[in-house]
Amino acid sequence: MDLTDATDAAPVDDLDATFDLAPVSLWIEDYSALRRMLDGWRAQGVTDLVAFLAEDPQRVRDCMASLKVLRVNRHTLELFAAESQAQLLGSLDSVFRGDMSATVVHELDQLWRGQMRFESETVNYALDGRRLDVRVRARVLPGHEAHWDRVLVALDDVTERVAAQRRQAESERYARSLFDHSPVSLWVEDFSAVRGLLDNLRARGITDFATFLKVHPEFVTRCMQEIRVIDVNHETLRMFGAPDLRTLLGSLSRIFRDEMRESFAEQLNDLWNHKTLQQREVINYSLSGELLNIHMQFAVQEDRLDSWDLVLVSLVDITARKKAEAYLEYLGKHDVLTQLCNRTFYTEELNRLARKGPWPVSIVAIDLNGLKQLNDQEGHAAGDTMLRRMGEVLDKAVDTPSWPARIGGDEFAVLMPQTDERGAEAMRERILALLELNNQFHAGQSGHALSLAIGLATCHVGDSLEAALQRADRAMYADKAQHYKDSAHERRGA
Template identity: 30%
Template sequence: MSVDSLFRKVGEHAMVIKKVEDKILNIVSIRFISIIVILIITFMCIATEKISQSFIDNVESEIKLELKQKVDIAYNTIAPILKLKREGKITEEEARKNISDIVKRMIYDDTHSDNYIFMSTYDGYYLVQPFEPEKEGTNMWDVRDSNGTYVIQQIIRTAKNSPNGSYISYFCKLPNSSLIEKKLTYVRGIPEINAYIGTGAYINLKYKKLYCLLNMQKIILMIIIAVIIILMVLYTYKLHKVNCSLNSEIKNRLKIEKELKNEKDNIIVQKSRLETLFNYSQDAIVEFDTSGIVLNVNKSFEKTFGYSKEECLRKNIDKLISTEETYNQTKKLTLKIMEEETINIEAIRYKKDKTPINVLVRSIYIKINNNILGVYGIYTDITEIKKYERKLEYMSIYDALTGLHNLNYFNKKINEYENNKLSSVGIIMCDLNGLKLVNDTLGHQYGDILLKNFAYVLKKSVREQDVVARVGGDEFSVILTDINRNQVKKIIKRINSNIEEFNKSLDEKMLRLSVAIGCSILEENKNIEEVIKDADDIMYRNKLINKASSKNQILSVLMAALAEKDFVTLGHTERVANMCMKIADEMGLDEERKSKLILLSEVHDLGKIAISNDILNKEGDLSEKEWSIMKSHTEKGYRIALNSNEISSVADLILKHHERWDGKGYPLGLKKYDIPIECRILAVVDAYDAMTNPRPYNKIKSHEEAIEEIKKCSGTQFDPKVVDIFISIVS
C-alpha cells in the first residue's frame, strides 16, 4: 500500500467520525443530567438538615422548659419551710428533713417511665432518691458517668454557682436497661440547708419523631436516586450503541496510522541503532572495503590508535596499524578476513606513534544479496589484561612480600630435578626464630620487615644459580645444584656470618635476626623428597636445641628496647622492687610469691614495647582511641612472657597488674581478692613512684600529696590492707 493511498483512507475515516460526533451532540448530554442529579441531592440534604435542626431545637427547648417548671414548682412548694429556716424558727436539720419528706412525694410521668425530683446535700449525700431508696444517705461524691465525668461534683458546682437554677448534661443508663443515653438535668441550689433539688430527662428519647422523619426523607432520597440511576443506565445504553460504531471506525483509523508510522520508524530506528553501535562502542571499529581502504572509523578507534577520523579515511588499514616489519603479517590477516566470514584472534597492532598494543581482532562481513561490499574490523584493547596475566604469572612463582620464589615454584623445580635425575643437589632449610613473638608484640609490620631482612641476607649468601624460596610463614628453602658437601657447609657458614654482620649494623635491636638452619645433600640411596625431609629434621632439631636461648635473646632485646623508650625514669625498677619486698615481708608472703613479685616489678610494663612513643610520651590526656591502645599493653606483655622461659611464671600477673580493687580495672575487670596479691601490692607501689617521679603525662607530687592521693583511692583503686601497710612503711 502506497503512502498516498494510506492518507486518502485516513481522510475518509476522519469524515465518518465527524458525522458520528455531530449526531451525538444532538442527543441530550450526560452533563445536563448530572447537573440535575447534583441539584436534587443538594436540595434534599439541605432541606433535611434544616428540618432536623429546627425540630431538635424545638424539642430541646420544650424539655428545658418542662424541667425548669417542675423544679420551680418543687421549690415553691418548699418555700414556706425555707422561710421558717431563714426566720430561725427551725434548725437546718429540721428544715432539711421536712423538705426531704415533701420532695419524696414529687413523682411524675415521663416519656420513658415515672420520673421524680431528687435532692442531695452540697457534700454529695443523697437525701431523696425515690427509685433507689437504698442510696439515700450515701455519699455519691466520686460517682462518674461512662465518659469519666464526676457527675455529682459537677451538679453541686452548678447548683452553687447558679442558686436560681441551671442546666447540666451527662451520660447514664436508662431505667431498667443497660443502654447508656445522654441526660439533661435542671438543678437549683438551696443554700439555706446546703442542698439542692433537680430533675432530668433523656434527650434522645424525645427525638424519636425526628428520627422517623429523617428515615422517611432518606427513603424518599433513595427512591429519587434510584430513578436517576435508571435514567442514566438507559442513557448510557443508548450512548453505547452509538459508540460501538464509532469505535469500529477509530480502530480502523488507528491501524492505518500505525502501519504508516511503523514503516517510517523502522527505517529511523534501524539507522539509529547501527550508528549508535558503531559510534559509541567501547571497541575500536573500522569499516573498510574489499581493497582494505578505510571508509569510516568510530571514536574508540581514534582514541585507541591515536589517529583522527580524517587521517584514517581513504587510507589502507594495514598500513595505518602496523610497522614496516609487521606489515606483511598484518596484510595476511586482512586477506584471511576476506576468505572467512568471521575471525577471532589475539594480535599486536601499533598506534600512530608506533607504540605496540595487545588487541583482540574480530571481523564481520558487510554483505548484501550475497555480495561482499566490505568488512567491519573490531579491535578490543587487551593490553591491561595481558599486564594482569603477567602479574598473575609472577605471583604464581614469587612471594609477594620478600620477592623470593614461593612454595609453588620450589615444588616445580624439585619435580624438574627429580625427573631429570640430577645427582648433585643440596637442600638448605631455614626457620626464622621469634617471628610470632614480634608479630604479637610489635605488630605484623615489624614481622614483615624481619622477613624481608632475612630474605635479603639469604639471597646475598647463596650463589646466583641457586633457587631461594619462602616455603612457609617463617620457613625458607634453598635448592643448590652442582654442589658437594663442603660447598654446602661454606654456604651455611656464609649465611651465619652475614646474619651476624647484619645484626651488628642494625640500629633497631628489635629486628635482630635469629635463624635455625638444616641441610642435606642428594646421595645414591636417596631421592630428593628424602633430602628435603632430612634437611627439615636437622633444622627443627637445631631449633629445639636453641629454642630457649633464641627466645631469651629476643626477650633481652625487647627489654633493652623498652628501656630506650624512656617512659620510666632511672631507678624506677629498683625503687619499686625494694618497696614491694618490704610490703611482702610485712604481709608474710612466702618465698615463691616474693620471687614472682620482684620479677613482676621488673617486667610488668614489658608490653609497652609495642606501644607508640607518641602515646607513651604524650603530655596531657589521651584520646579514647589512644587510651584503648595503651590498655592493650597488659595483653601484649602477657603474650611476650608466655614465649620466654625466664618470665613465663609471671605472665598471668603481667596480664592482671592493672586490675582495680573495685572491679573497674582492665583487661578482665577483676575485683578484690580475685586479683593476685602480687598485683595488688605492685599497683600501690607503682602508683606512688609514678606520682613522685618525672613522667611525661603528670606533674611531680610531693610525698605528702602522693600519700593523700593513695589514701583517697583506698577501697576503690587499691587494696585497703596493702595501703595501710604501705603508709606505715613510708611514714
C-alpha cells in the first residue's frame, strides 16, 4: 500500500480510523534494528547478501527476529483469528512458521539493494490453524528512509486464488500423467491447415471429392505434410523406437509411408463428409523398419470442430493379433504335416474355379503307393516321414497360380488354372523328376523310396469340373493298379 505525503496533513483521528477500518490487513512495523544489522554486514565487506545469508541459515532467523510489530488493524485480527493485538503479537511464532526463508531472503535482498518497497507471496497461519496464502506488499514510510523505523505492510488474503491455482495445477498434472503413461500411443495433432485446404476446395466448387483425389493424388501428400504434431506420449516413443520427441518428429516420413497414403486418403474422404470421429486399421513402420499393424482412432475435439486445431489420435499395436489371425487362417487352410493346402482350401478353390475359371483347368490326382503297408510294418512315424517328403516334392514342383493340396491320408492333388493337357503332362514329368531326386537324397537314410500313382484330366470352358475330377481319379487308380501288378510280377520273378 502506498502512502503519500498528503496523508501527513490529514487529522490524526482520520488516519487512525482509516488504518483501523481498512478492508485489508495492515501492519506498522519497525525495521530499524534490521537496518543496523544490514549496515554492519555491509561495513564488514559483504556485497552479495543472498550468498551471505545462504552460508548460515541463522542469519535469516536473526533478521526476522529483529523486526518489531508496532500495530495492526482490525482486519488483521479478524484474518488471523486473534481476539486482540496482544494475543496476536504474543503468538507470532505460530503465525510465521514453516519454511519462509526463501520469501524472507527475497524481501531482504530488495531492501539491501535500496528499494524502499517490496512485494512477495508467502504462507502464514491463523491462530486457529488455518493456512493463509498471502500477498505481501511493504514500503518504508516517507520520512523514515534513513532508519526504517516505520514500515507499512499490507497483506492480501489470496488463499482462494492460490487454492484454485493449486487445484488447476493438480488437474493438469493428473491429465498429463494419464496422457504420458497411457498404455496406448496417443498423439495430439493440429489439422487446421488440412481443414483450410478442404474448405478451399469447397469454395472452388468441388463436390465429388473421391474423384478429385483420383485425379490429383498429390493432394493427399500435401495434406499429410500440413499436419502438425503437437505432442505424443511415452508409449508412442516406445512403440516406434524413438529416443525422444524430436527424433520422432524428424522421422515421420519413415513411419507413415507406402500403404499409409491409401489409408490417409480414406481418412480425408471421411473428413470431407464431416466424419470427425473415425477408426480404421492402418500400417505404420517403426524407426527400425518393422511393420506395425495399427488400430487407429481419430477424434476432432468437440470444442474445436470449427477449426480442427486439436485432434486426438490413439494407436493400438495389433501386430501380434494380426500374426495370430494370419497363422490361424494358415492352419485353417493348410495341412500341418506337409505344409501343403488342406482339403478345406481345396474344396473352396474347386468351387471358385467351377464358377469363374480361368479355363482350361487341369487336375493332377496323386496317391502315395505303399503308405498303409509302411504304417503297419514300421509305424506311423515312418509314414509321416514319407508324407513330409511328398510335401517337399510338390512344394518345389508347383508354382503359382497352380497349387498342391493334401486332400486325404495318402491322397494329393494339384489344381492348375489356365492350364491345358500339355501343361498337365509337363507337371507330371516335373513331379516325377523331383521325386527321383528326393529318393536319391534319402536313399541312405530310410531306405524307402517314394512311389506315386498319378492321374491327369483337363476341363475346358463349358465342361463339368466334377467330371474332370472323376476322370483324373480313374486315371490315378489305373496307374496304381498297374503299379501293384508290376510289383507282383517282380516278386514272382524274384
